[in-house]
Amino acid sequence: MKETTIAAIASGISIGGVGIIRISGPQSYAIALEICQKESLVARHATFTQFYNGADEVMDEGIAIYFKGPNSFTGEDSVELQGHGGLVVLNCVLKRVYELGAEPAKAGEFTERAFLNGKLDLVQAEAIHDLIMSQSEAQAKAAMNSLSGQFSTKTSTISEALIHLRVYVEASIDFSEEDIDFISDGNVMARLNAVEADILNLLQNANQGKLLTDGLTVVLAGKPNAGKSSILNALSGEESAIVTDIAGTTRDTLKESIIIHGLPLHIIDTAGLRETNDVIEQEGIRRTREAMKKADLILWIHDDQDQSAEKDALLESLNAPILHIRNKIDLTGNEVGRVEDTIMLSAKRNDGIELLKDAIVEAVQFQPSQGMFSARERHLVALRESLEHLDVAKKLLNEGHSIDLVAEEIRLAQDDIGLITGRFTTDELLGEIFSSFCIGK
Ligand code: GDP
Numbered sequence: 001m002k003e004t005t006i007a008a009i010a011s012g013i014s015i016g017g018v019g020i021i022r023i024s025g026p027q028s029y030a031i032a033l034e035i036c037q038k039e040s041l042v043a044r045h046a047t048f049t050q051f052y053n054g055a056d057e058v059m060d061e062g063i064a065i066y067f068k069g070p071n072s073f074t075g076e077d078s079v080e081l082q083g084h085g086g087l088v089v090l091n092c093v094l095k096r097v098y099e100l101g102a103e104p105a106k107a108g109e110f111t112e113r114a115f116l117n118g119k120l121d122l123v124q125a126e127a128i129h130d131l132i133m134s135q136s137e138a139q140a141k142a143a144m145n146s147l148s149g150q151f152s153t154k155t156s157t158i159s160e161a162l163i164h165l166r167v168y169v170e171a172s173i174d175f176s177e178e179d180i181d182f183i184s185d186g187n188v189m190a191r192l193n194a195v196e197a198d199i200l201n202l203l204q205n206a207n208q209g210k211l212l213t214d215g216l217t218v219v220l221a222g223k224p225n226a227g228k229s230s231i232l233n234a235l236s237g238e239e240s241a242i243v244t245d246i247a248g249t250t251r252d253t254l255k256e257s258i259i260i261h262g263l264p265l266h267i268i269d270t271a272g273l274r275e276t277n278d279v280i281e282q283e284g285i286r287r288t289r290e291a292m293k294k295a296d297l298i299l300w301i302h303d304d305q306d307q308s309a310e311k312d313a314l315l316e317s318l319n320a321p322i323l324h325i326r327n328k329i330d331l332t333g334n335e336v337g338r339v340e341d342t343i344m345l346s347a348k349r350n351d352g353i354e355l356l357k358d359a360i361v362e363a364v365q366f367q368p369s370q371g372m373f374s375a376r377e378r379h380l381v382a383l384r385e386s387l388e389h390l391d392v393a394k395k396l397l398n399e400g401h402s403i404d405l406v407a408e409e410i411r412l413a414q415d416d417i418g419l420i421t422g423r424f425t426t427d428e429l430l431g432e433i434f435s436s437f438c439i440g441k
Pocket of ligand 1: 223224225226227228229230231327328329330331345346347348349
C-alpha cells in the first residue's frame with residue numbers, strides 16, 4: 001500500500017453539471033471529514049454536504065462518498081467529492097484537498113494503484129484507457145470485453161498450461177535416474193503442440209483486437225485530379241480535404257481518422273504523384289512515397305476517363321495491399337461494381353462508396369465478431385515471443401538435448417505470457433503504460 005494520498009479531478013477538464021474529485025490513499029477519509037466538516041461518513045453511502053475552505057466558508061455543495069479499502073477502485077481508502085462541474089469551483093475544492101495533505105495524482109496513478117493492489121491486471125488497466133478513448137461502439141465493446149477479463153482469462157489459461165508443462169518436464173529431470181521415461185512417451189511434445197495452438201489462436205484474436213484498438217493507416221494516392229480528396233470526403237462525410245480542379249493543390253499529406261464498420265482508419269491524403277519542378281510539390285511527392293511505405297493499405301485512385309495503362313514503379317515495391325479505384329464513372333458511363341481489387345465508383349455522386357468501405361475492411365482482413373477484445377502491440381509481441389521459445393523447446397526436444405534446456409525455454413515462454421497481464425513486469429513497462437493515461441484515471 002502506498003503511504004501518500006493522491007487527488008485529482010476525475011471528470012475531465014470540461015464544464016459539466018457535475019464534477020468529481022477523486023481522493024485515494026490513507027488520508028482520504030480524514031481529508032473528506034475536514035472538507036465536509038462531518039464527524040463521520042458512512043462507507044458507500046452518498047452524503048449530501050457542503051465543502052468548506054480553510055476559512056470555514058462554503059465553496060460548493062454536493063455529495064461525498066467514502067469507499068473504505070479494499071472495497072474501492074484503487075483498493076485503498078478513497079473518497080469521491082461530487083460538486084458542481086465548473087472548473088473554478090472544482091479547482092477551489094481540489095486546492096483545499098491538497099492543503100489538507102493530498103498530492104496531485106500523476107497520469108494514470110489511480111489505475112496504477114488499482115493494479116498494484118491487485119484490483120485489476122495490466123490488460124484490464126489498459127482496457128480502461130481504451131474504453132475511455134474509444135471512438136466507436138465496436139471499440140468500446142471490445143474494451144469492455146477486455147476489462148471484464150475475456151483476454152486475461154485466456155492468457156491465464158495458457159500461463160497455467162505452461163506452468164504445468166514445465167513442472168512435468170522438470171520432474172523428469174529429478175527422476176532421470178529412475179526408470180520413468182517422461183520424454184520419449186511423446187506426451188511433452190503433444191502438450192507443447194497443444195499450448196502452441198492455443199497461443200496462436202489467441203494471437204489471431206488479439207491481432208483483430210489490435211486492429212480495432214489502434215486502427216490502420218490508409219494512404220490515398222494517384223494522379224492529381226483523379227479524385228483523392230473527393231473520395232476522402234465521401235468516406236468521411238465531411239468537407240475536410242480541399243477539393244479543387246487545379247492539378248496538384250493537395251500539397252501536404254493530410255491526415256484524418258474515420259470509422260468504417262467500427263474500424264478506425266487514419267487516412268493520409270497525399271499530394272499527386274507527378275513529375276514537377278515545383279519545389280513544394282516535390283516535397284509533397286517525397287512525403288507521399290514515405291507515407292506509402294508505412295501504410296497498411298493503399299487506395300490508388302484513377303480517373304476512369306484516363307485509359308492509359310501506365311504503371312507506377314512504386315506500386316511494385318510495396319508490401320501493403322492495394323485497392324484500385326476507378327473514379328468518375330458518371331462521366332464514362334461505367335457501372336458501379338467491383339472486379340477483384342478494382343472498384344468502380346463516383347465520388348461526386350456518392351455511388352459505390354459502401355462497396356469501397358466493404359472492400360477496405362476485407363482487404364485488411366478485419367473480421368468484426370461479438371467476442372472481440374481490445375489488444376495492443378505489446379500483447380502481440382509477448383505472444384509471438386512466447387511462440388518462439390516454444391519452437392526452440394520443440395527443436396531441443398527433437399534433437400535430444402538436455403531436458404533442463406527445454407524446461408528453461410518453457411519458463412521463458414511463460415515469462416512472456418506473464419508480461420501481458422502483468423504477473424511478470426518491470427517498472428519501465430508500468431511507467432510506459434500508465435503515463436499514457438490522463439490525470440484522474
Ligand atoms: P485530387 O487532386 O485527386 O484530390 O482530386 P479532387 O478530389 O480535388 O477532384 C478533382 C476534380 O474532379 C474536382 O473538380 C472534383 O469535383 C472532380 N471529381 C472528383 N470525383 C468526381 C466524380 O466522381 N465525378 C466527377 N464528374 N467529377 C469528380
